[in-house]
Amino acid sequence: MSKTILITGCSSGIGYVTAHALHQQGYHVIASCRHIADVQRLQDEGLTAIHLDVTNPATIDAAIEDVMARTNHRLDALFNNGAYGQPGALEDLPTQAMRAQFETNFFGWHDLTTKLLPHFRRQGHGRIIQNSSVLGFAAMKYRGAYNASKFALEGWSDTLRLELKQTDIHISILEPGPIETQFRENALAAFLRWVTPQNSVHAQAYQQQIERLNQEKSNNRFTLPPEDCLPSILHALESPTPKIRYRITRPTQVFAVLKRLLPTRWLDDILNKAA
Numbered sequence: 001m002s003k004t005i006l007i008t009g010c011s012s013g014i015g016y017v018t019a020h021a022l023h024q025q026g027y028h029v030i031a032s033c034r035h036i037a038d039v040q041r042l043q044d045e046g047l048t049a050i051h052l053d054v055t056n057p058a059t060i061d062a063a064i065e066d067v068m069a070r071t072n073h074r075l076d077a078l079f080n081n082g083a084y085g086q087p088g089a090l091e092d093l094p095t096q097a098m099r100a101q102f103e104t105n106f107f108g109w110h111d112l113t114t115k116l117l118p119h120f121r122r123q124g125h126g127r128i129i130q131n132s133s134v135l136g137f138a139a140m141k142y143r144g145a146y147n148a149s150k151f152a153l154e155g156w157s158d159t160l161r162l163e164l165k166q167t168d169i170h171i172s173i174l175e176p177g178p179i180e181t182q183f184r185e186n187a188l189a190a191f192l193r194w195v196t197p198q199n200s201v202h203a204q205a206y207q208q209q210i211e212r213l214n215q216e217k218s219n220n221r222f223t224l225p226p227e228d229c230l231p232s233i234l235h236a237l238e239s240p241t242p243k244i245r246y247r248i249t250r251p252t253q254v255f256a257v258l259k260r261l262l263p264t265r266w267l268d269d270i271l272n273k274a275a
Contacts, residue, residue: 001074003027004263005022008032016042016226018233023036026049031049034050064115074124085146086098089200093194101146102149113128128172129173134255137256138267177222177224188213191209
């Protein structure tokens with residue numbers, strides 16, 4: 001029997017590429033999106049696609065019921081991927097913007113994962129992959145909401161790993177750095193929704209951020225295509241001993257080393273320049 005996997009956030013980027021790649025390799029992929037139009041588009045492309053909005057508990061419950069019906073109650077893996085970045089200095093972000101960030105990037109993932117854990121325990125195995133970020137362990141300015149959500153995800157995932165120690169349920173964390181996706185486009189929309197740049201003491205810095213987010217492609221020479229995440233995802237799914245963390249892109253690997261070796265203030269100087 002082919003292995004079954006539920007993937008969130010499949011409308012574009014890493015989720016989209018992963019869904020198609022695993023489908024081609026024989027996995028029974030259930031790709032989920034929060035917009036019905038994207039669900040239909042993926043179905044037209046030959047994928048099994050369902051509606052799932054992680055900020056809406058009703059759609060989570062309905063999606064789980066749908067998944068179990070489609071797989072005859074055999075789900076081997078979950079890839080939590082759907083997320084977005086909320087730019088803006090912390091002092092400019094209303095609490096509601098922070099809540100919205102956490103609803104998508106953290107609380108929804110908690111809800112979905114904990115509702116699937118009893119299934120994984122009953123069947124005796126499971127793989128959970130969490131798509132975090134280099135910003136899950138190295139904070140950068142004007143990304144505080146996203147930093148906080150990913151730092152929370154990392155701690156949550158580490159805790160769950162300890163609590164699953166006596167089971168055959170493995171949890172792995174992806175830590176991509178710059179990946180070429182629609183992340184910047186979505187981040188710009190979130191920024192303009194919650195922040196009024198001209199009223200901020202950070203107005204000049206925001207202009208640089210807006211120019212960066214408006215670029216059609218990243219000018220970061222270390223940016224990789226989403227396909228470069230696939231080897232790590234496959235290893236997390238298929239290895240008898242999956243890694244706890246997969247650090248993807250050179251910046252992630254470098255900052256992981258620097259965080260261990262450098263005094264915090266020295267690292268702050270480097271991160272300030274990198275931002």
